[in-house]
Amino acid sequence: MNFETIYIDYWQKIFRLCMGFTNDAHAAQDLAQETFIIVWQQLSNFRNESSLGTWIYKIATNNCLRQIEKEKRFPKAEMPIHLTEEVTSNQEPKIQLLYAFIAELPETDRIIISLELENIKQAEIAQIVGLSEANIRVKIHRIKEKLTKKFKEHGY
Amino acid sequence: MDTNQINFNELWSKQESTPPDIKELSKKIHSFKRKNILRIILTNVVLAGTIAFIIFVWMHYQPQLLTTKIGIILTVLAMVIYIIVTNNTISLFKKTTTVASNQEYLQNLLAIKQKQQFINTTIMKIYFILLSIGIGLYMIEYASRMSFWGAIVTYAITFAWILFNWIYTRPRKIKKQEQKMNEIISKLEEIQSQLKQE
Numbered sequence: 001m002n003f004e005t006i007y008i009d010y011w012q013k014i015f016r017l018c019m020g021f022t023n024d025a026h027a028a029q030d031l032a033q034e035t036f037i038i039v040w041q042q043l044s045n046f047r048n049e050s051s052l053g054t055w056i057y058k059i060a061t062n063n064c065l066r067q068i069e070k071e072k073r074f075p076k077a078e079m080p081i082h083l084t085e086e087v088t089s090n091q092e093p094k095i096q097l098l099y100a101f102i103a104e105l106p107e108t109d110r111i112i113i114s115l116e117l118e119n120i121k122q123a124e125i126a127q128i129v130g131l132s133e134a135n136i137r138v139k140i141h142r143i144k145e146k147l148t149k150k151f152k153e154h155g156y
Numbered sequence: 157m158d159t160n161q162i163n164f165n166e167l168w169s170k171q172e173s174t175p176p177d178i179k180e181l182s183k184k185i186h187s188f189k190r191k192n193i194l195r196i197i198l199t200n201v202v203l204a205g206t207i208a209f210i211i212f213v214w215m216h217y218q219p220q221l222l223t224t225k226i227g228i229i230l231t232v233l234a235m236v237i238y239i240i241v242t243n244n245t246i247s248l249f250k251k252t253t254t255v256a257s258n259q260e261y262l263q264n265l266l267a268i269k270q271k272q273q274f275i276n277t278t279i280m281k282i283y284f285i286l287l288s289i290g291i292g293l294y295m296i297e298y299a300s301r302m303s304f305w306g307a308i309v310t311y312a313i314t315f316a317w318i319l320f321n322w323i324y325t326r327p328r329k330i331k332k333q334e335q336k337m338n339e340i341i342s343k344l345e346e347i348q349s350q351l352k353q354e
Contacts, residue, residue: 011175062261068343098167108350117168130259
């Protein structure tokens with residue numbers, strides 16, 4: 001497998017996933033880059049036990065979860081918590097809202113919905129997260145309901 | 157649901173970010189590699205430097221008593237153990253990142269954190285004990301050449317200092333570490349509870 005191809009194929013997806021987790025373009029960019037550094041380091045260990053996508057998403061989501069440990073090292077107050085200027089300028093508010101709402105969810109829900117919105121099969125999401133498929137389905141349904149409700153509260 | 161339902165998938169995919177030039181990434185990868193190597197080198201330099209210093213003391217001052225030699229060995233041992241352990245815990249993470257599901261990963265992270273907490277306090281204790289005994293033994297030879305009161309004062313000052321560190325510095329350090337660690341652990345546990353099967 002060629003790293004450069006993977007990078008081009010997956011950058012956008014991984015960035016969005018990290019963006020859903022943090023709702024902070026800078027942080028998401030850093031997280032995505034970290035993910036690809038790990039991918040690059042571990043690529044030789046990838047044995048096709050799962051699909052390449054599942055493998056990369058596992059790395060990305062686990063890396064996101066690891067932030068908890070790092071956040072404690074760097075106090076959160078120093079980091080921009082909400083939308084950064086550059087992202088706000090060129091996007092319709094609905095997109096911003098969606099990412100903001102997702103980033104407000106519990107950590108694992110953020111991961112689950114991000115993967116779902118990336119059109120990943122629920123069986124695969126179940127593998128990545130480590131829950132049963134039925135469970136994932138229920139969770140996705142609830143999260144979508146929550147998001148719809150939040151949008152309604154904001155007049156959409 | 158009503159008709160004007162929002163298409164989340166469509167909104168989601170509109171978030172665009174141009175991938176940074178792969179050159180930038182490879183630069184990062186290289187600096188990352190360099191940093192890693194640098195860290196290893198630094199650790200080893202510190203280790204080697206300490207050992208070299210001790211050997212120098214050993215050769216230069218030619219200690220006569222066995223206690224001095226044992227003291228030196230214990231002191232070095234304390235430092236070596238401390239450095240090795242504090243370095244090792246960092247690498248515990250890497251192995252689990254890629255193959256585990258989120259749930260397994262969280263479990264690993266939690267186990268590692270708990271182990272780390274245990275190691276921190278235990279190693280700190282061992283470090284202090286070895287260091288105190290080491291210094292105590294090391295000083296015997298030199299104290300024996302002093303006057304009686306000189307020796308008493310030297311020992312008193314040294315052990316007052318060690319005692320101060322044991323009673324004041326050590327608990328504070330442990331408390332600080334524990335506080336930080338407990339926050340992380342409870343956050344991890346909270347996330348883990350999000351994944352309870354329903």
